[in-house]
Amino acid sequence: MAANCLLHRSSFDEEGKNSIKLVNLLAVVLSFLIWIHPDILWGQSKKIISIATAPTGGVWYSYGGVIANVLSKYLPGVQATAEATNGAVDNIKLVGSGRAELALMMADIGYDALIGRGSFKGKVPIRNLATLHVNYNYAVCLEGKGINSIRDLRGKRVSTSTPGSGAEVVALRVLEAYGIDPNKDIKRERLSAAESSGALKDGKIDAFFWNGGIPAAAITDLAATPGIKIKLIDQGDIVETIVKKYGPIYFKTLIPAKSYLGINYDAYTLGLCNLLICNPSMDENLAHGILKTLFDHKEELALGHAVGKDLKLENAVINSPLPYHPGAIRYFTEKGLKIVEAGYAK
Numbered sequence: 397m398a399a400n401c402l403l404h405r406s407s408f409d410e411e412g413k414n415s416i417k418l419v420n421l422l423a424v425v426l427s428f429l430i431w432i433h434p435d436i437l438w439g440q441s442k443k444i445i446s447i448a449t450a451p452t453g454g455v456w457y458s459y460g461g462v463i464a465n466v467l468s469k470y471l472p473g474v475q476a477t478a479e480a481t482n483g484a485v486d487n488i489k490l491v492g493s494g495r496a497e498l499a500l501m502m503a504d505i506g507y508d509a510l511i512g513r514g515s516f517k518g519k520v521p522i523r524n525l526a527t528l529h530v531n532y533n534y535a536v537c538l539e540g541k542g543i544n545s546i547r548d549l550r551g552k553r554v555s556t557s558t559p560g561s562g563a564e565v566v567a568l569r570v571l572e573a574y575g576i577d578p579n580k581d582i583k584r585e586r587l588s589a590a591e592s593s594g595a596l597k598d599g600k601i602d603a604f605f606w607n608g609g610i611p612a613a614a615i616t617d618l619a620a621t622p623g624i625k626i627k628l629i630d631q632g633d634i635v636e637t638i639v640k641k642y643g644p645i646y647f648k649t650l651i652p653a654k655s656y657l658g659i660n661y662d663a664y665t666l667g668l669c670n671l672l673i674c675n676p677s678m679d680e681n682l683a684h685g686i687l688k689t690l691f692d693h694k695e696e697l698a699l700g701h702a703v704g705k706d707l708k709l710e711n712a713v714i715n716s717p718l719p720y721h722p723g724a725i726r727y728f729t730e731k732g733l734k735i736v737e738a739g740y741a742k
């Protein structure tokens with residue numbers, strides 16, 4: 397009986413020692429994992445970064461998704477998501493209120509927010525991280541409908557883009573420059589790029605405005621529709637008038653021939669820069685890390701969307717009407733670059 401007890405006790409002691417060794421080993425392994433991946437510590441989650449973009453069908457939404465993927469893939473401790481929005485005005489309000497960490501932004505709307513004019517009742521706290529690429533103002537109609545100039549839109553059914561979008565702001569400024577009152581002289585719709593494309597195709601509108609990069613998915617799809625031949629209305633003659641009123645945020649540029657099926661000519665238009673903005677309160681190291689990640693993997697951005705090819709260090713520090721975030725200043729200074737302010741952001 398005593399022998400059996402001693403045997404059982406010996407077995408128990410051995411099992412206990414093995415259990416202690418296993419626990420110690422697991423503790424060492426867990427400590428090592430936490431050291432190399434601190435986000436796994438008892439469910440500690442990654443920092444969620446929301447990127448405000450635009451309605452689906454436009455360049456911003458697509459490119460925002462590419463940016464989100466690159467940040468999530470390569471920036472440790474970060475999970476980024478691209479959010480569909482109504483556009484630039486809404487994006488600024490989201491970043492200014494802290495409901496989004498990043499946003500794609502047109503320079504003119506950013507400047508309006510900075511000084512508190514236009515769609516903004518007061519100044520909005522925003523900062524630039526980088527100048528990304530050029531936005532082009534589109535005025536799209538169909539061939540054979542008698543529309544050869546913006547002035548021909550008088551009395552027509554025209555979409556000026558979605559409420560709260562930067563595209564709408566530019567469209568209204570263009571119409572104003574041509575002497576057209578959008579509330580009296582046209583039958584106005586306020587549709588997204590995708591909705592406008594469908595409405596033009598179905599004969600529900602005669603033309604639409606949109607503002608974005610090249611190519612734009614909604615316009616590419618429209619141009620490829622059998623039986624449809626699109627036309628880009630030239631706006632180059634009005635740029636100087638708009639610059640005189642709103643400042644050198646805008647410049648004359650062109651949508652090159654062959655950018656879309658059936659467009660065999662250069663269409664001159666209004667251009668402005670796109671910015672990647674954040675709230676001034678963003679952590680400096682996070683802002684620095686975002687830029688480092690994007691520029692370190694710019695080839696992947698370019699593969700994800702054509703406008704990613706325009707992300708260049710030398711262009712990222714020019715033509716911004718907004719002050720740069722301290723994290724951006726540190727990053728570009730490390731790269732030997734000097735930020736050149738546009739001259740009208742105070």
